[in-house]
Amino acid sequence: MSHFNQTFNRKNTASLKWDLMEKVYTIPDASSIIPMWVADMDFAAPSFITESLKARLDFPLFGYTFENEACATAVTSWVKRRHNWHIHNDDIMYHQGVVPAIATIIEAFTTEDDAVIVNSPVYPPFFNIPRQLGRTVVSSPFIEKKGRLYFDFDHFERLLQDDKVKIFVFCHPHNPAGRVWSQDELVKIDALCAANNVLIISDEIHCDLMLNGEQHIPLAKVSATPDNIITCMAPTKTFNIAGIQASMMITSDAKKRLKIQNTLAKHGQMGLNTFAITAVQAAFSDAGIEWLNDLIPYLNANLDYAIDTIEKALPNITITKPDATYLMWIDIRKTGIAEKEIMQKLLDAGVALDPGTKYGADFDGFLRMNIACTRQTLEQGVERFIKAFN
Ligand SMILES: Cc1ncc(COP(=O)(O)O)c(C=O)c1O
Structure with missing residues (x-):
């Protein structure tokens, strides 16, 4: 059984x-x-996650911790093995969740005069967060063909051309429809956003749950301008540990990382807690x-x-x-x-x-x-x- x-x-x-x-x-x-x-x-x-949490509890010191190299190496080696994506430990920043990560990035890279593009339908925080931050949300509805969702690239491009639009929040794979975007689609999304100076937040939290045996393609991996992308990932959906709270924000652009770090600092954010660090390392393993x-x-x-x-x-x-x-x-x-x-x-x-x-x-x-x-x-x-x- x-x-x-x-x-x-x-x-x-x-x-x-x-x-x-x-x-x-x-x-x-x-x-x-x-x-x-x-x-x-x-x-x-x-059990390899619960056992490592138990082992951590057995060491009864719970002073301040930080995401050390072992934690970052667990992430970089996971994305390399599972998604054939080569990133550096220094590319990674952390937050309690992908949702607060998205909020932080929107806050860091936009002002109240700016607009954010989301698709429709999409995971509700994508439009609720920018609205709560006082940003305008513009929607790029998908076209449906035989039950499958597709980008309306003409409409999407017109929205991108508006100077007020600064960020596209991308759901890859997509929630709620479970759509996995093809390499051709990814390349087009990437090129259109870069051509219009629109930063991409690529929420890839569902990327380890590919059902068809195919390998997930991180957007930044196929991007011609990876510095224009901040990828959000997490072990929490994959291993059913959302209550432990952990996520990663990954970008190759050091300037963007500094800006995000400053915004995190503005809120007194300390990153992952002790148990989340343990869970990340245990999760992203051969087991x-x-x-x-x-x-x-x-x-x-x-x-x-x-x-x-x-x-x-x-x-x-x-x-x-x-x-x-x-x-x-x-x-x-x-x-x-x-x-x-x-x-x-x-x-x-x-x-x-x-x-x-x-x-x-x-x-x-x-x-x-x-x-x-x-x-x-x-x-x-x-x-x-x-x-x-x-
Ligand atoms: C696309 C997407 N992003 C983010 C989240 C939640 O992320 P977190 O719990 O890390 O904030 C979900 C949860 O359903 C989701 O579907």
């Missing part, structure tokens, strides 16, 4: 996914609801590669099962299998059911998903489902999903 079949009761563990549903969905009691919303997995973190070799087939099988079962039971619903991530972007437009109504029906049937409009105002007609749970839980979740539509 796969160790991913082990069931845990995450209730009352301060789990955002399991314990915050009452508040988020404004319901009195969510005790019988299966959460398929927040992007973390219901699987145990790998990490082996663990992913077990995880990816489990996720693939879950996705195949969920897509097949839903599409057979509900022919009006279409799901394009993601190229990466454990998230499904479900197209329910043909059912004609309004978002508010289906969200309520889903909760009544006992399952919580993300509404499409969370990812952009135009996406009433879509839902996002997280399938990173045991097959048993998934079967129940899918059954409840189908019941809500019936």
Whole structure:
């Protein structure tokens, strides 16, 4: 039996996914609801991470720590082995998460008069953060062809040509649709941004969760102007340790690093905590590669099962299998059911998903489902999903 079949009761563990549903969905009691919303997995973190954390706890000194060379070397050797991307230890800066990293970079490189480009649909902090920082957000909607998302490069280029636009926040691979961008697409995105002096924040947090056996292509690796890119990565999605909080900001441009460091200092940011440093080193190891070799087939099988079962039971619903991530972007437009109504029906049937409009105002007609749970839980979740539509 796969160790991913082990069931845990995450209730009352301060789990955002399991314990915050009452508040988020404004319901009195969510005790019988299966959460398929927040992007973390219901699987145990790998034992090579938990063992190294235990070992660190056994050394009972918890004074100030910093991200030492061993930590940086774990990152550089991971991206080299896994993504064939050669970076230097000095290229790396750290933050508690990719979301605060994006906020820091936007703050460092823009003023309130500037604008930031994001695609649509996209992970909500991409547009919420710049807005909260008082920056204008301009949206480059994807074009959909047979359920797959593509850049509208003409529209994207027109937006880039506006002098106010200073940053493009890129989701690579994409959340919520799980799209992996091809090398040709990456080269074009890179060239258009460089030609218009627009800095790219390339959020590659999902890059270790490629489902189709292909190698992830870091944007900066194929860029003609890598100094124009700040890549954000993390071990947290990959190894299900988001609560430990760790991320990396990587750029070859020393001047940009200095600017980011000054912005971090402005907020008194001290980087990673002791346990995050330990976890980064443990995660980015040979054992990490082996663990992913077990995880990816489990996720693939879950996705195949969920897509097949839903599409057979509900022919009006279409799901394009993601190229990466454990998230499904479900197209329910043909059912004609309004978002508010289906969200309520889903909760009544006992399952919580993300509404499409969370990812952009135009996406009433879509839902996002997280399938990173045991097959048993998934079967129940899918059954409840189908019941809500019936
Ligand atoms: C594209 C993307 N970026 C960032 C995050 C969150 O990153 P962190 O927890 O490191 O802030 C997520 C989580 O779902 C995500 O999907």
